Amino acid sequence: MVPLTKGKTNLREIREKEKIDISTEAAVEIRNLDVYYGKERAIKNVSLDILKKKVTSLIGPSGCGKSTLLRSINRMNDLVDGARVEGTIAVDDRDIYSKDVQVSKLRQKVGQVFQKPNPFPKSVYDNIAFGPRAYRHHLRKEKGVFSSFKGIFRREERSPIDGRPMDQVVRDSLEQAALLDEIEEKLHESAIDLSGGQQQRLCIARCLATKPEIILMDEPTSSLDPISAGRIEDLIEELSQEYTVLIVTHNMQQAARISDRTALLWLGELIEMGKTEALFEKPEKEMTEKYITGRVG
Amino acid sequence: MSPVDENISETSVVDKLFVSVEGKLMRRLMLALWLVMGMVFLAISTLTAIWPNFLSNVVISTLGAFLLVAVGLTIVAFKLLKEYQPPMIHFLLSLFLIAFSGVVFLFFPNHGLEIPALEGDVTPQLATISLFFIVTFATVWTGLLFYWENPAHNRQLAVQYFTWVSVAIPLGVLTFFIVYTIMEGSSVITWDFISSASDLMRGEIGIFPAIMGTFSLIIGATVFAVPLGVGAAIFLTEYAKRGWIKQAVGVTADCLWSTPSIVFGLFGYVFLVPRITGHSTLLAGQIILAAMLLPLTIATSTEAITAVPDEFRNGSLALGASKWWTIRRVVLPSSVPSIVTGVLLGVGRIAGETAPIMLIAVASHTNAPNFFSLSPPYFHLGPLFSEVDALPYRLYSIYKAGVGGSIHEAWGTAMVLIALVLMFYGLGISIRSYYRRNRGW
Numbered sequence: 001m002v003p004l005t006k007g008k009t010n011l012r013e014i015r016e017k018e019k020i021d022i023s024t025e026a027a028v029e030i031r032n033l034d035v036y037y038g039k040e041r042a043i044k045n046v047s048l049d050i051l052k053k054k055v056t057s058l059i060g061p062s063g064c065g066k067s068t069l070l071r072s073i074n075r076m077n078d079l080v081d082g083a084r085v086e087g088t089i090a091v092d093d094r095d096i097y098s099k100d101v102q103v104s105k106l107r108q109k110v111g112q113v114f115q116k117p118n119p120f121p122k123s124v125y126d127n128i129a130f131g132p133r134a135y136r137h138h139l140r141k142e143k144g145v146f147s148s149f150k151g152i153f154r155r156e157e158r159s160p161i162d163g164r165p166m167d168q169v170v171r172d173s174l175e176q177a178a179l180l181d182e183i184e185e186k187l188h189e190s191a192i193d194l195s196g197g198q199q200q201r202l203c204i205a206r207c208l209a210t211k212p213e214i215i216l217m218d219e220p221t222s223s224l225d226p227i228s229a230g231r232i233e234d235l236i237e238e239l240s241q242e243y244t245v246l247i248v249t250h251n252m253q254q255a256a257r258i259s260d261r262t263a264l265l266w267l268g269e270l271i272e273m274g275k276t277e278a279l280f281e282k283p284e285k286e287m288t289e290k291y292i293t294g295r296v297g
Numbered sequence: 298m299s300p301v302d303e304n305i306s307e308t309s310v311v312d313k314l315f316v317s318v319e320g321k322l323m324r325r326l327m328l329a330l331w332l333v334m335g336m337v338f339l340a341i342s343t344l345t346a347i348w349p350n351f352l353s354n355v356v357i358s359t360l361g362a363f364l365l366v367a368v369g370l371t372i373v374a375f376k377l378l379k380e381y382q383p384p385m386i387h388f389l390l391s392l393f394l395i396a397f398s399g400v401v402f403l404f405f406p407n408h409g410l411e412i413p414a415l416e417g418d419v420t421p422q423l424a425t426i427s428l429f430f431i432v433t434f435a436t437v438w439t440g441l442l443f444y445w446e447n448p449a450h451n452r453q454l455a456v457q458y459f460t461w462v463s464v465a466i467p468l469g470v471l472t473f474f475i476v477y478t479i480m481e482g483s484s485v486i487t488w489d490f491i492s493s494a495s496d497l498m499r500g501e502i503g504i505f506p507a508i509m510g511t512f513s514l515i516i517g518a519t520v521f522a523v524p525l526g527v528g529a530a531i532f533l534t535e536y537a538k539r540g541w542i543k544q545a546v547g548v549t550a551d552c553l554w555s556t557p558s559i560v561f562g563l564f565g566y567v568f569l570v571p572r573i574t575g576h577s578t579l580l581a582g583q584i585i586l587a588a589m590l591l592p593l594t595i596a597t598s599t600e601a602i603t604a605v606p607d608e609f610r611n612g613s614l615a616l617g618a619s620k621w622w623t624i625r626r627v628v629l630p631s632s633v634p635s636i637v638t639g640v641l642l643g644v645g646r647i648a649g650e651t652a653p654i655m656l657i658a659v660a661s662h663t664n665a666p667n668f669f670s671l672s673p674p675y676f677h678l679g680p681l682f683s684e685v686d687a688l689p690y691r692l693y694s695i696y697k698a699g700v701g702g703s704i705h706e707a708w709g710t711a712m713v714l715i716a717l718v719l720m721f722y723g724l725g726i727s728i729r730s731y732y733r734r735n736r737g738w
Contacts, residue, residue, distance in 0.1 A: 081539075118609060119612075121631055138617065206612075207616065
């Protein structure tokens with residue numbers, strides 16, 4: 001495993017020095033993470049690994065820092081005033097808080113689905129093509145204005161991420177999000193007119209169009225009805241064959257149903273993390289058992 | 298049928314008279330009469346303010362005085378008899394006043410425009426003013442009676458009255474302005490009047506240069522103000538999210554907006570005119586009008602951009618879009634309708650400004666600014682550095698100095714100006730309603 005980083009921390013060295021044994025490859029490695037909002041310490045010394053092509057769920061009571069942890073993986077916490085991160089988060093062995101990391105590329109690689117469906121007030125097609133187009137803008141900034149000069153003479157628009165035609169990217173993403181059959185005729189109509197569940201799946205499709213490796217989901221079903229939520233859950237299980245999924249949820253049944261691994265956070269601290277069945281059936285910590293059985297929280 | 302209507306019909310004595318016939322119908326009828334009377338009365342007052350001769354006939358004065366006494370006596374009589382009821386008073390007052398204004402409208406037409414002055418016989422003015430007070434008094438009194446009679450239900454009715462009147466008055470004023478201007482001005486509106494310049498030798502009047510001048514001023518002002526204003530708004534909302542600079546710019550914009558327009562003109566005269574050509578120029582006018590438009594553009598754009606939900610921004614940023622891409626592709630498209638509406642409302646205002654351009658940009662009977670030609674160099678900037686004519690200034694000069702036409706041409710010009718301003722408003726409103734359908738939050 002060759003470290004890609006030029007940043008301040010090489011995770012591989014740390015791992016070798018501390019003799020941490022990891023059997024499966026980790027997509028995200030979090031080491032000694034502290035997140036502060038002003039003076040408030042929202043995440044307290046959390047270390048955990050998120051395994052590749054598995055569904056990991058974060059559970060815990062409100063305000064325990066689940067969403068904060070999630071947002072710090074694609075650096076969306078940078079947008080919050082007064083947020084400060086200490087410690088290390090590595091994606092592909094690369095410290096994402098080191099100075100040479102381009103946040104845009106990180107976010108293209110680590111997609112996020114929000115609690116409330118937030119399609120842009122554009123057509124379905126434009127919503128899904130948004131990510132690749134933004135990436136093209138990014139390339140243009142990197143390589144100069146005339147880098148995409150050739151593209152002007154092309155008849156069809158192509159995604160700059162993998163070079164496929166944009167139409168195909170849109171259709172594939174919708175297909176993957178199990179939405180294509182429902183809205184095949186409505187590709188050029190406003191995304192705002194879709195139902196809530198369709199909007200959320202559109203947001204997932206939008207996220208898939210940028211070819212992410214990791215998908216972060218912040219309570220993706222909490223604003224949906226049970227049937228739509230069920231479809232999203234099925235979708236997550238399918239996605240986990242290709243993508244690493246990290247999902248924050250309040251719903252412990254949901255966590256038990258869909259996730260391979262579960263982590264319990266309590267007041268910013270990681271209480272326990274392990275395989276979902278193990279955690280729900282034979283929790284190691286007393287706190288975990290109390291929380292799962294509903295005696296605290 | 299609202300619950301209010303059903304509940305008010307029982308109690309009083311005279312009420313039963315009406316109820317026994319067609320109580321609710323009568324009530325409705327009287328409410329309608331009362332409203333119409335209010336509108337008509339407003340029209341009379343306005344007309345009297347415009348034409349002192351409107352009521353100056355002795356007959357009218359006498360009639361007015363007689364009516365005043367009659368109404369007063371009716372009220373007092375009813376009060377003494379302790380049988381008077383609000384609907385009755387409405388009915389009588391409405392009848393009296395409608396008859397009165399009908400007589401006035403039918404038999405005493407317009408005597409022409411003069412500057413109002415309290416000379417000679419002031420009875421009509423006094424009559425109007427007294428009548429106004431009587432009507433106000435009667436309204437308040439009726440409202441109170443309603444309240445005393447059956448507080449719970451009639452309070453609602455009183456509020457209904459009040460809101461209806463508050464809607465009716467502004468609508469009435471606007472309608473009156475527009476209808477009157479059309480009545481007076483439409484006689485001179487011809488294709489030649491709009492599409493040609495004045496030819497004083499041949500005695501022909503045309504306002505084409507003024508229309509084109511006003512358009513040039515507006516377009517120039519918009520071109521200067523909108524990029525600056527929207528840029529400032531983007532800076533204020535997206536980059537300088539907090540801190541004193543945002544507040545400072547906001548307060549400055551508000552102050553700039555409330556600065557009297559003549560002060561803008563003065564600054565243009567002192568600072569711009571000597572630095573451009575030394576005489577009035579279109580460019581100076583555009584810059585000063587842009588300065589007037591700028592604060593409104595900043596305010597409306599800031600509001601529009603703030604109204605875009607953060608979810609859109611987060612969604613875009615989480616897909617790897619840069620901040621500028623997010624602003625350009627998500628924030629601005631979502632807020633463009635509101636920005637355009639705000640700018641158009643501002644344009645509607647500066648289109649009618651006379652004071653600032655009077656000193657620095659306009660002169661009567663110049664040629665229309667002509668930026669294009671059919672021979673090289675096809676496009677000229679020359680008109681930017683010469684004087685223009687503008688509709689509000691043309692109007693002013695006709696009224697004030699009698700230059701460039703009679704009073705009919707003035708009304709015609711006013712009609713064109715109002716049409717222009719309303720066109721901008723209409724455009725703004727239609728753009729807003731068109732985009733509102735596509736905006737899902």
